[in-house]
Amino acid sequence: MQKGKGRTSRIRRRKLCRSSESRGVNESHKSEFIELRKWLKARKFQDSNLAPACFPGTGRGLMSQTSLQEGQMIISLPESCLLTTDTVIRSYLGAYITKWKPPPSPLLALCTFLVSEKHAGHRSLWKPYLEILPKAYTCPVCLEPEVVNLLPKSLKAKAEEQRAHVQEFFASSRDFFSSLQPLFAEAVDSIFSYSALLWAWCTVNTRAVYLRPRQRECLSAEPDTCALAPYLDLLNHSPHVQVKAAFNEETHSYEIRTTSRWRKHEEVFICYGPHDNQRLFLEYGFVSVHNPHACVYVSRGWNQLCS
Numbered sequence: 001m002q003k004g005k006g007r008t009s010r011i012r013r014r015k016l017c018r019s020s021e022s023r024g025v026n027e028s029h030k031s032e033f034i035e036l037r038k039w040l041k042a043r044k045f046q047d048s049n050l051a052p053a054c055f056p057g058t059g060r061g062l063m064s065q066t067s068l069q070e071g072q073m074i075i076s077l078p079e080s081c082l083l084t085t086d087t088v089i090r091s092y093l094g095a096y097i098t099k100w101k102p103p104p105s106p107l108l109a110l111c112t113f114l115v116s117e118k119h120a121g122h123r124s125l126w127k128p129y130l131e132i133l134p135k136a137y138t139c140p141v142c143l144e145p146e147v148v149n150l151l152p153k154s155l156k157a158k159a160e161e162q163r164a165h166v167q168e169f170f171a172s173s174r175d176f177f178s179s180l181q182p183l184f185a186e187a188v189d190s191i192f193s194y195s196a197l198l199w200a201w202c203t204v205n206t207r208a209v210y211l212r213p214r215q216r217e218c219l220s221a222e223p224d225t226c227a228l229a230p231y232l233d234l235l236n237h238s239p240h241v242q243v244k245a246a247f248n249e250e251t252h253s254y255e256i257r258t259t260s261r262w263r264k265h266e267e268v269f270i271c272y273g274p275h276d277n278q279r280l281f282l283e284y285g286f287v288s289v290h291n292p293h294a295c296v297y298v299s300r301g302w303n304q305l306c307s
């Protein structure tokens, strides 16, 4: 008898395929995650039902360790674990930020802190978090110009706009970086290089959660709404789920509740927003295969061709 041609074997194959698509390999035993959990615990984080894992379709993400019901809290991260502009202003950078005129933007404050702490290495209080951050990103701004040239015309233009924006961000921040020289033994140019700032910009752009806008005199008027949320920022995006995510002023924690159900050992997703694939690629460096928000961009005046 020939094997693997019957109905039962087709069903078995389909089931296997479906489960291996979502089955991740638990990574919580890895030293970087053990260190991160210790660090989070010291900052009052209570272990969640999630574990870091690597998934075949989406890469690193978080896996449920128990089944999760609709409306259940999936993660609650205390304020002490969040990296915000408050963290930066309270740090050794605070005095330099307060002195600098015109005031640096909230984004520049966060990026400067990330670069500086990364440079501090073992001396950084944020080391366990910095260690799990990606070393490189896949947003268009990080692609080689030859690769950008291969993108469809409208996306290529957006990618070039993004590159120009980050280059301008770097150029306009260099005087501020120079003012930080007293803090470092090495030349600031070598610490706050374009590639270091690009890494920090992508870290904030692809991982930050949204906080209610705040305004501080020592920072420029741009919205101060970004916070880095260690561990919680390991959650990947799915356009098919809904979550409620916000900072809870009563518990002083950033909380995410799911409106979906999750089985044990499934990858748990959140939704970054109703983004089409162009937006996902530009902001986060990936596309979603079955994206209900996918759309086709057409040039202005296309409908005149049809008349």
Ligand SMILES: C[S@@+](CC[C@H](N)C(=O)[O-])C[C@H]1O[C@@H](n2cnc3c(N)ncnc32)[C@H](O)[C@@H]1O
Pocket (backbone or CB within 6 Å): 057, 058, 059, 060, 061, 134, 138, 206, 207, 233, 234, 235, 236, 237, 238, 283, 284, 285, 286, 287, 288
């Ligand atoms: C907030 S982080 C999520 C955790 C990230 N995967 C990690 O390993 O640190 C956002 C980044 O995760 C990746 N990502 C998120 N959702 C994804 C998905 N559905 N498919 C592929 N990559 C995804 C993208 O690189 C995105 O910039």
